[in-house]
Amino acid sequence: MSGLQGLAQENIWFDKSRYDEAERCFYEGRNGVPQTSQVKTSLQGSKGHTRSQKPRERKTSQNASKSEDQSELASRFKSLELDNKNLHKVVDDLRATLSKLESRMATLEKGQSPASKSVTVTKAAPVQKPKVEKHNGADDDDDIDLFGSDEEDEEAERIKAERVKEYSQRKAKKPVLIAKSSILLDVKPWDDETDMSKLEGCVRSIQMDGLLWGASKLVPVGYGIKKLQINCVVEDDKVGTDILEEEITKYEDYVQSVDIAAFNKI
Incomplete structure (x- = not known):
């Protein structure tokens, strides 16, 4: 027991x-x-001993949390100091630029800046008011010129006429473009016995102002017949195709017909 x-x-x-x-x-x-x-x-x-250790642990944890808070506050304080220094620097820069601008404005107002010397200010001409003549008599109301004399209108008309004359003279001096055309003609004979050399001579004998004959050749048509293909350059205002065909067909002994093979503007 x-x-x-x-x-x-x-x-x-x-x-x-x-x-x-x-x-x-x-x-x-x-x-x-x-x-x-x-x-x-x-x-x-025992239990009492363990209970006595718990407050110590709480105290150490509290002390650790306090130290962490203090370190965090210290870091924040340092960052705030840096921000404050940067703000002071920015404010100083702004003050310096503001002082420079004020000094420049002062010099501009005094007219001492170099830019103001080169600038020339042109004043507008004063507007002339219409002159109104005063008359005591009532019969002179029709003679009052509310808009001044007509000399200014006459001067404007004279200047305008001179400018028109100068423009017309300059325009007359410019070379006028002459419209020309290149024509290829097919001149056909009656038969194979037609003398083609004489036929070409008859065609080239046609002379007009604005007509210039060019190269030619004989082109076979068939059955021994050859046609004369001749080129010419004409001025459109002076020579037309109708007149040219009419002049060539006058040689009835050699020419049967005339056709335009090609027509090109130059």
């Missing part, structure tokens, strides 16, 4: 949960699981 009485005096049965926690932590440590700080406190003594 002495052994049972000794066990009855122990507090192990009341702290069973604490010992179970210590056992669990022990096996976790053997298996490689990191142990927490609560395992050491559970193995160091």
